[in-house]
Amino acid sequence: MSAGAGRMPRRSNRELLLEVLLTDGPMHRAELARRADVSRTTASIVVAELLERGLVIETDEVGQNADGRAKESLAVNPAAALIVGMDFTFDRVWVQVGDLVGNEVASGGTSVDVGLGWLDRIDAAMAILDRMLAERGLDRSRILGAGIGVPGPVDRSTGHVGVSLPGQPWSHVHAAAEFRKRLGVPVSIENSTRLEAIAEARWGAGQNVDTLLYVCLSSGIGCGLIVNGRPYSGAVGAAGELGHVSVDINGPACGCGNRGCLVLYAGIPAVLGALRAHLGDKATIGDVLTRCAEGDRACAGVLADAGQVTGRALAGLCNLLNPGRIVVGGELAMAGDVLLDPLRAAIRRYALSLVRDVEVVPSNLDLGVRAGAAGGVALVHGDTTALVAALAG
Numbered sequence: 001m002s003a004g005a006g007r008m009p010r011r012s013n014r015e016l017l018l019e020v021l022l023t024d025g026p027m028h029r030a031e032l033a034r035r036a037d038v039s040r041t042t043a044s045i046v047v048a049e050l051l052e053r054g055l056v057i058e059t060d061e062v063g064q065n066a067d068g069r070a071k072e073s074l075a076v077n078p079a080a081a082l083i084v085g086m087d088f089t090f091d092r093v094w095v096q097v098g099d100l101v102g103n104e105v106a107s108g109g110t111s112v113d114v115g116l117g118w119l120d121r122i123d124a125a126m127a128i129l130d131r132m133l134a135e136r137g138l139d140r141s142r143i144l145g146a147g148i149g150v151p152g153p154v155d156r157s158t159g160h161v162g163v164s165l166p167g168q169p170w171s172h173v174h175a176a177a178e179f180r181k182r183l184g185v186p187v188s189i190e191n192s193t194r195l196e197a198i199a200e201a202r203w204g205a206g207q208n209v210d211t212l213l214y215v216c217l218s219s220g221i222g223c224g225l226i227v228n229g230r231p232y233s234g235a236v237g238a239a240g241e242l243g244h245v246s247v248d249i250n251g252p253a254c255g256c257g258n259r260g261c262l263v264l265y266a267g268i269p270a271v272l273g274a275l276r277a278h279l280g281d282k283a284t285i286g287d288v289l290t291r292c293a294e295g296d297r298a299c300a301g302v303l304a305d306a307g308q309v310t311g312r313a314l315a316g317l318c319n320l321l322n323p324g325r326i327v328v329g330g331e332l333a334m335a336g337d338v339l340l341d342p343l344r345a346a347i348r349r350y351a352l353s354l355v356r357d358v359e360v361v362p363s364n365l366d367l368g369v370r371a372g373a374a375g376g377v378a379l380v381h382g383d384t385t386a387l388v389a390a391l392a393g
Contacts, residue, residue: 013038013046018055018076019388022101026061026075047074055080055391076100081391082142084183085376086125087149087192087369088170090114090219093121094369095128098377100144100391102202106132109369118169118178126182144390145186147376148179149195151220153238159189162236186390188379193240194231195375196329196368197224202378204365205327213323215242217310217332217339218368219268225321229382243267245313262313266306268331274302285331292335300338307339311346318351318358329363329371336362 016036033043050056057077078099085096094109108128133140150170153162159176179187197214200206212226221243225232233239243263244256251260264270268285278298292299332339348356365371
């Protein structure tokens with residue numbers, strides 16, 4: 001047997017043990033060997049190496065799936081590597097740095113001009129990342145992988161961003177390749193709304209649900225479907241364009257080329273437009289939410305209308321997908337039951353009886369781009385096989 005061939009089983013065992021610890025949490029050595037299906041002697045040799053490399057630490061904790069004995073438990077060292085999440089909307093950039101088990105290490109962002117090009121957006125994100133790392137005395141070489149969210153359809157098999165609407169800064173950009181050049185690590189690119197859905201499934205209101213439908217009601221309207229912990233992207237990465245489902249075929253023309261799209265009735269511009277005569281041209285969605293909370297009936301009525309028409313669209317998705325829970329996020333969700341009660345009522349009215357009582361809850365994570373960046377960290381952490389391969393290499 002050659003020297004090279006002799007090393008391969010050792011490397012394979014290293015990855016196997018790390019994967020068990022990442023998946024099932026802290027456990028003692030004997031339990032680790034049993035779950036990895038290796039001998040105790042082999043496990044002891046590999047664990048000694050992992051401890052020496054700082055990839056594994058000893059702990060008194062016991063994971064949820066361990067057998068309960070805490071003595072001499074082992075765990076993946078959270079500080080052994082860093083994972084980066086970035087999210088880009090039309091007017092904001094956000095970056096989150098997480099440790100190896102997904103805990104937040106640093107988080108920060110900035111507003112950008114809507115006309116800013118994609119290269120300048122990458123520059124802005126890298127500047128935020130480098131500043132946060134420098135402030136904490138961390139080196140970029142510790143980054144193991146990155147999850148990036150951008151608006152528009154993303155073909156995850158290629159990393160290319162497609163076109164759904166005119167004027168999107170990332171259209172036709174091979175985003176995965178561009179970020180790999182800048183970061184020098186494996187990169188996963190995903191649609192921003194799907195990253196928010198991933199974050200909700202991992203840390204937010206979508207936990208412990210096999211089939212989660214996340215809906216973001218903001219300037220645009222998108223949704224993300226999570227099935228058994230994994231996002232559904234569609235054949236070309238275009239799944240989730242709920243805002244461009246037509247709710248009135250005789251309605252106004254939309255920039256996508258369709259008529260009567262949901263976003264024209266329930267997006268932030270539509271809400272502000274309906275209240276322009278009441279609040280004036282300079283009103284923001286924050287003003288609308290404040291006035292609604294103070295009892296303004298006009299603001300409450302417009303938000304209720306947005307909830308009702310969104311619920312009608314979601315009723316069709318319930319019939320098609322039968323989600324176990326719907327989480328509603330975005331700025332409009334901050335209106336609470338003023339918007340959500342009409343949305344729930346519309347689902348009950350228009351969905352089939354078997355699915356009409358689906359649970360509908362508000363998001364409990366930070367808005368939009370911040371949740372998306374957290375979802376980027378979760379996206380990398382959720383690909384355990386790739387994460388282990390990078391860590392053990």
